[in-house]
Amino acid sequence: MPDPTDNIIECDDVTVRFGEQTVLDRLTLNVRRGERLVILGGSGAGKSTLLNLLAAETRATSGQVRIDGQDICGMSETQLDDYRKSIGVLFQSGALFQSMTIGDNVALPLREHTDLDEETIQIIIKMKLELVGLREHAHKLPSQISGGMKKRAGLARALALDPKIIFYDEPSAGLDPVSVTEVDQLMIGLNETLGVTTVVITHEMVSAFRVAHRLVLMDQGQFVADGPPDEMKNSSDPLVYQFVNGLAEGPLADRRDRDAYTADLLGAY
Ligand SMILES: Nc1ncnc2c1ncn2[C@@H]1O[C@H](COP(=O)(O)OP(=O)(O)OP(=O)(O)O)[C@@H](O)[C@H]1O
Ligand SMILES: [Mg+2]
Numbered sequence: 001m002p003d004p005t006d007n008i009i010e011c012d013d014v015t016v017r018f019g020e021q022t023v024l025d026r027l028t029l030n031v032r033r034g035e036r037l038v039i040l041g042g043s044g045a046g047k048s049t050l051l052n053l054l055a056a057e058t059r060a061t062s063g064q065v066r067i068d069g070q071d072i073c074g075m076s077e078t079q080l081d082d083y084r085k086s087i088g089v090l091f092q093s094g095a096l097f098q099s100m101t102i103g104d105n106v107a108l109p110l111r112e113h114t115d116l117d118e119e120t121i122q123i124i125i126k127m128k129l130e131l132v133g134l135r136e137h138a139h140k141l142p143s144q145i146s147g148g149m150k151k152r153a154g155l156a157r158a159l160a161l162d163p164k165i166i167f168y169d170e171p172s173a174g175l176d177p178v179s180v181t182e183v184d185q186l187m188i189g190l191n192e193t194l195g196v197t198t199v200v201i202t203h204e205m206v207s208a209f210r211v212a213h214r215l216v217l218m219d220q221g222q223f224v225a226d227g228p229p230d231e232m233k234n235s236s237d238p239l240v241y242q243f244v245n246g247l248a249e250g251p252l253a254d255r256r257d258r259d260a261y262t263a264d265l266l267g268a269y
Pocket of ligand 1: 047
C-alpha cells in the first residue's frame with residue numbers, strides 16, 4: 001500500500017477559470033506515491049480539466065500544483081517540457097496517429113524526446129507493446145486493430161518514457177466488458193509491477209471499484225466525497241449514493257439549475 005506521508009501530487013487551493021466559468025473551484029488534492037486514485041463525477045464536473053492541469057496542459061488561474069515537490073505552475077516552458085516527459089497521459093480524446101503504425105506511434109515520444117539510436121528504440125517499442133499484449137501488432141495501422149487494442153496501444157505510447165505517474169481519462173469508454181476488465185488489469189498490473197502512480201477518470205463503476213485504492217467524487221469543480229472503495233460503496237451521503245448507484249433521482253438531479261432552464265426558455269421569446 002502507498003506510504004500515506006509521501007505525496008507525489010499536491011494541489012493546494014487550485015482554481016481554474018475559463019472566461020466567466022469557474023471549472024475547478026479551490027481544489028485541494030493529495031495523491032500518494034504508488035497510489036491508484038479514481039476520479040468520479042458527472043459530465044462537466046471538471047474531471048478532464050483537473051487531469052489536464054496535472055498534466056501541465058492547462059494552467060491554474062490560482063493556487064499551487066506540486067508534483068514530486070516541484071511547483072509546476074511556476075515552471076518555464078522548458079521545465080514544463082521536461083515535466084511532461086516524466087508523466088504518461090491517456091487523454092480522453094487521445095487518438096493514435098492514423099497514418100503511423102502502432103510501433104511508430106509508440107516510438108514517437110522516444111524519437112521526439114530522446115537521442116536513442118534506432119536499434120534501442122525498436123527494443124523499447126517491443127518491450128512496451130509486450131507490456132500491453134500487442135507485440136505482434138507493431139506493424140499494423142490503428143485502423144486495423146480494435147477499439148480495445150487502440151486503448152492499449154495508446155497506453156504503450158504513454159509508457160514509452162517510463163513515466164512516474166500515469167493519467168488515464170476514461171480509458172474504458174466504448175469498450176466491451178471483457179476489454180474493460182483487461183484494461184483494468186493492465187492499469188493495476190502496471191501500478192503494481194512498475195510502482196507507477198495511477199490517476200484514473202472513469203464512468204464505469206465496476207471498474208472504478210476494482211481499480212481504486214481511493215475514490216474522489218467531483219461535482220461543479222469541487223470534491224464532494226473522498227474515501228476508499230468500501231467507504232464510498234456503502235456511503236450514506238445521498239450524493240455519493242446517487243452517483244455510485246447511477247440513480248436518476250437524488251441531490252445531483254434536484255440541484256440542476258431549473259431556474260436557468262426556465263430563463264433560457266423564456267429568453268427564446
Ligand atoms: N479549454 C476550455 N475552454 C473553455 N471551457 C472549457 C475548456 N475545457 C473545459 N471547459 C469547460 O469546463 C467544464 C468542465 O469540463 P471537463 O472537460 O473538465 O468536464 P468532465 O468532468 O471531464 O466531463 P466529461 O465526463 O463529459 O468528460 C465544461 O463546462 C467545459 O465546457
Ligand atoms: Mg472529461
